[in-house]
Amino acid sequence: MSEEKMAVGRLKEKANKIRKAVLDMCVRAGTGHVTSSMSCIDLLVALYFDNILRYDPKEPLDPCRDRFILSKGQASPALYAVLAEAGYFDPAELKKFAQTGGKFGVHLQKDVPGAEITCGSLGHGFGIAAGIALAAKLNRELQLVFTMLGDGECYEGSIWEMAAFASHNRLNNLVVIVDRNYLCVTDFTENLVRLEPFEDKWRAFGWEVKRIDGHSFEAIRETFKNIRSRTSGKPLAVIADTTKGKGIDTMCYNPLWHGLAPKDEEAKKAKSCLERSWDNE
């Protein structure tokens, strides 16, 4: 087996483990944005477990760390599960998600080691990430700043204010990943207010744009493999096409699942979906 295949296999296995953890914590709590988390887990797993992001869970505030800013704060279960897996805190804490005595709830909370910011209201994390990236430039530091937006978050005007600002200020140390799962809260994005042609919009704002399959570890690895030696002066937008609910077929392509955790029979079905081997896909 090639090295690439082995690496991808490891990442798939890790992603499946994270998906199970996320489903488990949300079912246990009876709340949490399961589908919004599932769509971005493969991207998060690649960032944290394929040597893309530079971090040290023992030094969560190391000034030299790369930053990962989750702007779509409703996917906090995904990030919490990844952070626990990476060693930022005891995975047992996940079982207390959004419950009495738990340290964190449905939206992202900055005092959780590795979480960086408090987020839930949309259109904030991106701008904070750009501010951090600007400070890194002013300080001549080499850290990279990654931020993940939801596609539905891109309806917020603040996203585009910041998109213009970041390219004008040549923040090429800033990487935006858009979790393009095509679903908003009540409907598909293209039914609500069209986002496409999405790449053109980012390009018009002065960004380098890549569009990838956000569930293909091969594609994700290819996209980020030279991330530290980019020669472009532009910030980078990676539009990652994803499926909201990915891995749980019974929860995909249905806006009604937004923000919900499955119960009883639905929970059993969801769990059995995740029991399948990813290698067989």
Place this chain on the structure above:
Amino acid sequence: MNNLPQRDAFWNKVYANAKTDRDIIVISADMGAPALDKFRIDLPGQFVNVGIAEQNAITIASGLALNGKKVFTYAIAPFITLRCLEQIRVENAIMNIPITIVGVGGGFGYEDSGPTHHLLEDLAIMRSMPNITINSITDSVMAEHFADLSCREKKATNYVRLERATLPVIYDKNTDYSKGLSILRTGGNCCIISTGSMTHVALDVADKLAKKKIKVGVIDLFSLPINEKHFLSAVKGIKKIVTLEEHFLPGGLGSAVCEVLSDKGLTLPVKRIGISTEQGYCYKYGGREVIRKHLQIDAGSVAEKIDGFIKA
């Protein structure tokens, strides 16, 4: 001394500090000041113009602050506060990322620009959030002091509410601002508590009443939340209180004063003078004094009201 507009006194001080502290960054939402011109020219790496995008200014500032910078955001006061309420609430109140929010034009500072530029709600709204302190500036000496303070390491955000007009200097360099208030006049049983430009009106009112042999005290309350200990000490022995503000009455300075009195069980008669929501927004032109007269918050009207209040 050569009196300056508050904004120039403020930015001159920030500039002086920024020359030796590279972590000081000014983010302007396309708002200028003569004192900022030299900042932009001499310290280009510490000056960012985000365009007319105040919300963006707050968020970028907060990101910069998360990475160790001491950041000032600057715009016309209603826009850098109320327009950015969501950003200030999430970044600075909830997350407690410390920045300095500088707005020019409290009250009717932008007198002839109409209600979009008048600012009659900011004290109520900004003081309703944790981790935000309001510095309502009375003169250019005070502006310089709070500029200096804002350049130091901070634990929370402050909103510096600057007057647009150049007002007389009433403080000196040795003033202690740590109490959040200053007793400017003593005497009599009644005291006016005011803030910002209205403190100058209050002094005028005290002079007018003095001519009628009526003595009133004047307290300039320039920092919110109110420092309760010093406030209670300042109003000790006072029998009647008048609050005076160029602000809507709900939630403003008068409300803040009544909250402290009520919480402490002090049942003093209080007359709140400001703008009622029934009076609403103002479309009168011809200068600030015309507006104040129309709304009966000019010195003459206020003196009459206080005279009646004292005699009642």
